Amino acid sequence: MSCGEPHETDCSEVLDHLYEFLDHEMPDSDCNKFETHFEECSPCLEKYGLEQAVKKLVKRCCGQDDVPVDLRAKVMGRIDLIRSGQAVPDQDVTQDLPRDVSASEA
Secondary structure (H helix, E strand, O other), rough: OOOOOOOOHHHHHHHHHHHHHHHHOHHHHHHHHHHHHHHHHHHHHHHHHHHHHHHHHHHHHHHOOOOOHHHHHHHHHHHHHHHOOOOOOOOOOOOOHHHHHHHHOO
């Protein structure tokens, strides 16, 4: 996605790293670049606002649920693979969990 306007930080870069920005998982210098971009680019600001609202809704509705240890370990393992640039197997991380756990999470 691009708004068609030139920006110091490209729209695609902002949208590719939007969740890192939302989760405060990027350096302050990058956060400042993103904030500047949002001031200049209303389509990206709109997408940011939408994703921020979804994140708050999920936290409010699901924030109290305990995550099964096995699921957490599998998700963290996938995150580590992605961050290291390795290939990630295309499978459901809940497939090996006990039936009652994966059903209650759906």
